[in-house]
Amino acid sequence: MQPTLSVQNLSIEYRARRGQVQAIRNVTFDVQRGEAMALIGESGSGKTTLGLGVVRLLPSAATISQGSLVYRRFADGSGSPAREIDVLKLKTNQLREFRWQECAMVFQSALNALNPVLRISEQFADTARAHNYLRGRELEERCQHLLRLVRLDPERVWKSFPHELSGGMRQRVLIALSLLLEPQLLILDEPTTALDILTQRNIMDVLKELRTQLDFALIFISHDLSLAAELADRVATVYAGKIVEIADVETIFMAQTHPYTIGLINAVPTLVGAKEDLTSIPGSPPDLIDLPTGCKFHPRCPLAEARCREYEPELEEVSSGHQVACWNWRTARESIQAFEVE
Amino acid sequence: MNALQEALAGTWRESVKTFRLLSRNKMGLFGFCLVTFIVAMSFIGPLIWPAEASANVADINQGVSARHWLGTDFQGQDNLRKIINGGKDIVMVAFLTGILATCLGVVVGSLSAFIGGNVDSLLMELVNIWLTIPKFPLLAVLATVIKLSDPVTFSILMAALDWPSLARQVRSQVLSLKRRDYIEAATMLDLGTPHIIYRELLPNMMSFILISMIGIMIFAIYQQTSLVFLGIVPYASANWGVMINAAERRGVLFNPQAMWSILAPMGAIVLFQLGLVSFARSLEEVFNPRLRTSV
Amino acid sequence: MPDSIITLEHVTRTFLVKRSPIKAVDDVSLSIRAGEIVCLVGESGCGKTTTGKMIAGTLPPSSGTIFYGGQDITQLSRDQFKRYRLGVQMIHQDPYASLNPAHTIQDIIAAPLVHHGLTRGEAATRKRVRELLELVDLTPPDDLLDKFPHQLSGGQRQRVSIARVLTVNPSFIVADEAVSMVDVSIRISLLKTLTKLKEQMGLSVLFITHDLALAKYFAWEGRIGVMYLGRMVELAPARQLVESPQHPYTQVLLSAIPEADPQATRRKKHIQLRSMDVPSLLRLPTGCSFHPRCPRFEGESCQQAVPQLVEFSDGSAVACHPVQRERLADRVRR
Numbered sequence: 014m015q016p017t018l019s020v021q022n023l024s025i026e027y028r029a030r031r032g033q034v035q036a037i038r039n040v041t042f043d044v045q046r047g048e049a050m051a052l053i054g055e056s057g058s059g060k061t062t063l064g065l066g067v068v069r070l071l072p073s074a075a076t077i078s079q080g081s082l083v084y085r086r087f088a089d090g091s092g093s094p095a096r097e098i099d100v101l102k103l104k105t106n107q108l109r110e111f112r113w114q115e116c117a118m119v120f121q122s123a124l125n126a127l128n129p130v131l132r133i134s135e136q137f138a139d140t141a142r143a144h145n146y147l148r149g150r151e152l153e154e155r156c157q158h159l160l161r162l163v164r165l166d167p168e169r170v171w172k173s174f175p176h177e178l179s180g181g182m183r184q185r186v187l188i189a190l191s192l193l194l195e196p197q198l199l200i201l202d203e204p205t206t207a208l209d210i211l212t213q214r215n216i217m218d219v220l221k222e223l224r225t226q227l228d229f230a231l232i233f234i235s236h237d238l239s240l241a242a243e244l245a246d247r248v249a250t251v252y253a254g255k256i257v258e259i260a261d262v263e264t265i266f267m268a269q270t271h272p273y274t275i276g277l278i279n280a281v282p283t284l285v286g287a288k289e290d291l292t293s294i295p296g297s298p299p300d301l302i303d304l305p306t307g308c309k310f311h312p313r314c315p316l317a318e319a320r321c322r323e324y325e326p327e328l329e330e331v332s333s334g335h336q337v338a339c340w341n342w343r344t345a346r347e348s349i350q351a352f353e354v355e
Numbered sequence: 356m357n358a359l360q361e362a363l364a365g366t367w368r369e370s371v372k373t374f375r376l377l378s379r380n381k382m383g384l385f386g387f388c389l390v391t392f393i394v395a396m397s398f399i400g401p402l403i404w405p406a407e408a409s410a411n412v413a414d415i416n417q418g419v420s421a422r423h424w425l426g427t428d429f430q431g432q433d434n435l436r437k438i439i440n441g442g443k444d445i446v447m448v449a450f451l452t453g454i455l456a457t458c459l460g461v462v463v464g465s466l467s468a469f470i471g472g473n474v475d476s477l478l479m480e481l482v483n484i485w486l487t488i489p490k491f492p493l494l495a496v497l498a499t500v501i502k503l504s505d506p507v508t509f510s511i512l513m514a515a516l517d518w519p520s521l522a523r524q525v526r527s528q529v530l531s532l533k534r535r536d537y538i539e540a541a542t543m544l545d546l547g548t549p550h551i552i553y554r555e556l557l558p559n560m561m562s563f564i565l566i567s568m569i570g571i572m573i574f575a576i577y578q579q580t581s582l583v584f585l586g587i588v589p590y591a592s593a594n595w596g597v598m599i600n601a602a603e604r605r606g607v608l609f610n611p612q613a614m615w616s617i618l619a620p621m622g623a624i625v626l627f628q629l630g631l632v633s634f635a636r637s638l639e640e641v642f643n644p645r646l647r648t649s650v
Numbered sequence: 651m652p653d654s655i656i657t658l659e660h661v662t663r664t665f666l667v668k669r670s671p672i673k674a675v676d677d678v679s680l681s682i683r684a685g686e687i688v689c690l691v692g693e694s695g696c697g698k699t700t701t702g703k704m705i706a707g708t709l710p711p712s713s714g715t716i717f718y719g720g721q722d723i724t725q726l727s728r729d730q731f732k733r734y735r736l737g738v739q740m741i742h743q744d745p746y747a748s749l750n751p752a753h754t755i756q757d758i759i760a761a762p763l764v765h766h767g768l769t770r771g772e773a774a775t776r777k778r779v780r781e782l783l784e785l786v787d788l789t790p791p792d793d794l795l796d797k798f799p800h801q802l803s804g805g806q807r808q809r810v811s812i813a814r815v816l817t818v819n820p821s822f823i824v825a826d827e828a829v830s831m832v833d834v835s836i837r838i839s840l841l842k843t844l845t846k847l848k849e850q851m852g853l854s855v856l857f858i859t860h861d862l863a864l865a866k867y868f869a870w871e872g873r874i875g876v877m878y879l880g881r882m883v884e885l886a887p888a889r890q891l892v893e894s895p896q897h898p899y900t901q902v903l904l905s906a907i908p909e910a911d912p913q914a915t916r917r918k919k920h921i922q923l924r925s926m927d928v929p930s931l932l933r934l935p936t937g938c939s940f941h942p943r944c945p946r947f948e949g950e951s952c953q954q955a956v957p958q959l960v961e962f963s964d965g966s967a968v969a970c971h972p973v974q975r976e977r978l979a980d981r982v983r984r
Contacts, residue, residue: 055834055835164926209860210906211903212693214906236833237834239908239909263912263913266910277834277835280835280838281834282838282864282866283910283911284892284904284907285909292838292839293837293839293842295839297805297833535747536742536744536747537748537750539740539742541761543707543708543739543815544736544739544761544765545735545765546761546762550761550765554761558750558752559750559752
């Protein structure tokens with residue numbers, strides 16, 4: 014079956030005072046229908062740019078220098094796409110339709126994304142009106158259904174202003190709002206950052222439930238590995254604008270082969286078990302304007318050798334569904350473990 | 356090297372470094388040069404080209420020529436010479452007022468914000484009352500009793516009227532900066548109030564203060580030239596403001612030949628202000644390291 | 651108490667929010683020994699940051715006493731107070747706001763050295779600044795001395811903050827979410843630096859965080875205190891707290907945290923709360939403030955009596971009526 018989203022050779026650059034920021038460099042990946050894909054990366058990885066690129070909400074200083082973005086909408090029950098949209102070729106009006114009807118995005122720090130002077134009911138009505146969706150009684154019923162799906166009490170929330178709701182509630186309202194027009198692709202940027210533990214748990218449970226009830230693919234962008242472990246079907250680690258490893262969630266956590274992924278997983282403490290030996294990755298992420306030669310991770314990689322400094326590896330297949338961009342992936346796990354024992 | 360030589364050498368190094376930073380911004384360098392030029396011209400110029408003593412009836416109201424680069428005025432005196440001699444008062448008043456008002460405003464504003472409590476409330480009430488005083492009419496009235504043609508007196512008076520609004524602005528800046536983590540850290544390291552105000556807070560407000568100061572200077576120039584133009588402040592010697600006043604009175608507006616008598620002093624004032632504003636731009640870079648594009 | 655560096659006794663801090671008083675910290679008692687690590691964990695609004703600020707001296711308690719080295723800090727002489735001020739230092743959360751953007755790294759670290767006369771002469775100061783930068787693993791230090799904060803990464807800035815507090819030879823450091831705004835891959839190395847310094851210099855550390863997994867890692871040899879709506883609900887050695895939490899709130903928290911292990915996290919049983927409403931500090935529930943949501947809610951006693959923090963023989967302390975009743979025999983008599 015064809016994927017809901019196909020990203021091919023996508024590159025996005027920004028013009029900055031000091032030079033060109035290569036935020037996303039030649040990225041290729043697919044998101045299948047109903048799949049949850051986690052894009053994991055740290056500051057300066059370019060992951061947010063990628064998310065914005067998919068909905069084409071990049072700032073004016075950014076250009077998509079190459080690549081294609083294809084979105085496919087599936088009708089209920091059928092295997093082949095009802096519509097195929099080349100996102101990069103959309104014009105203004107079509108783009109507006111695409112955004113929110115096909116693909117919706119919930120931004121980072123979305124707690125402030127709601128208009129403070131409008132009641133929740135009005136926010137929903139605004140959006141519906143802008144897209145010529147349902148109105149009046151029908152709209153209200155649909156919205157209340159969605160609010161219940163995100164575990165909010167419609168009585169309590171419908172007539173409220175945003176400041177009357179807690180951070181977690183606002184986040185859930187936004188998720189409900191994003192699903193209003195039945196998109197088949199939802200992008201969440203750092204959905205649980207800045208939320209308390211119990212609120213985070215609530216949001217994660219809500220997202221899990223929504224995925225069973227509604228038909229949509231989910232891309233969430235985060236630095237939080239545990240969120241990926243909880244929600245994702247597939248995980249891609251992003252470093253310096255490139256996907257350096259992509260696999261299903263079990264493989265990424267248990268059998269990762271890229272030194273960056275290995276380093277990342279070894280850097281996160283877990284509650285279960287005794288105190289493990291955690292490590293950090295030395296150094297800092299590279300400057301996206303002045304990238305090092307060859308593999309961008311080589312300055313911080315314990316396995317770096319001459320080839321790594323000269324040539325940048327592309328994604329190659331390790332096994333079905335598992336790809337990694339590293340010259341030394343075959344020996345990476347053992348080498349790094351041996352390295353740490355020293 | 357003894358301590359004095361070390362200190363002097365250090366100051367020289369700092370100055371050179373500062374100058375290099377200033378010159379990085381082309382606008383700023385232009386402004387700096389322009390201001391320096393005008394100041395030099397106004398103070399050193401008269402020593403070389405003193406004002407003409409008497410009128411030249413034959414040359415009244417001439418336009419631009421090889422002999423009179425900026426034409427002549429209603430008395431036949433060379434405009435260029437008058438410009439050179441006419442800057443001193445304006446420049447002095449501008450700088451004196453700027454410095455006095457800024458110092459007063461910064462000290463009162465920052466102490467008020469830092470000490471807080473009743474002192475703060477009291478000072479701000481005073482400032483608020485002061486702000487309601489209409490400055491220009493007051494100046495006009497005072498002109499009848501005080502000899503405002505003396506630049507020092509004039510500056511002190513204007514500084515006394517201008518400092519409150521700066522104090523208010525400085526206070527709000529300090530209030531917002533006070534809550535920054537690095538200020539709390541300095542407090543915890545027991546670095547003392549003077550250090551915190553002068554070494555932690557002030558450098559972060561410098562660009563704001565300097566731009567305010569330049570604003571005060573420009574406003575002072577306007578105040579001065581307006582008072583002179585309206586004839587409220589009589590001046591014995593000719594400064595640019597007097598030149599504008601005199602030229603207007605003599606009907607320059609109806610005589611295209613005599614245009615330069617009014618354009619020249621106006622131009623001088625405009626250039627001076629332009630220089631100040633451009634200079635402010637590069638001062639921002641000196642005090643805010645983040646604005647420096649590459650280090 | 652002679653062993654303790656900082657002791658809080660029934661410390662309360664009240665704020666006025668729209669004319670109503672709220673108790674950001676409510677009757678908290680805590681004693682931290684020299685060289686000990688204590689983590690304060692809890693969700694937002696629990697009072698952990700306010701507690702940290704009171705210990706650091708930037709906020710006075712509304713009631714209760716804070717002791718430094720056995721002495722009431724309000725009764726200290728000028729010299730003693732200065733020693734307290736310098737002896738307890740804080741590292742802030744935001745690496746971008748904790749350093750003055752107008753100063754070079756050299757300026758930032760040299761300022762306290764020069765101000766307190768800890769070094770004499772420019773050469774000695776520069777040398778000490780280099781030493782301190784090396785101590786916090788910023789090598790080679792010369793690369794950074796003349797740089798401005800905006801030219802450093804978040805992790806480097808936090809290290810400079812640590813070096814800065816070390817200038818005055820503190821005996822106690824309050825780290826308020828000191829690694830929350832730093833990249834995940836760098837957090838551990840920052841914590842390792844802190845641990846190394848703690849061991850080398852005999853520092854006590856109060857580490858405030860909302861990340862229980864991080865708290866467990868950092869305070870492995872120390873204690874973790876869990877706060878809820880201003881009160882300390884559980885205080886126990888880290889291992890014990892994580893492996894056998896006693897207070898229902900701690901249990902709920904631990905069960906709710908996702909793990910970086912897909913099997914573990916998806917199999918984890920989440921303890922359900924009785925209610926999803928988060929109470930506000932303006933309208934605290936009566937009795938035990940957790941009772942409306944508590945899965946172990948028992949009825950009257952929970953609704954009417956505020957549970958006190960009671961110590962047990964295994965070193966743990968819990969503020970919960972059912973737990974205290976069950977473990978009556980283990981109570982430590984004071």
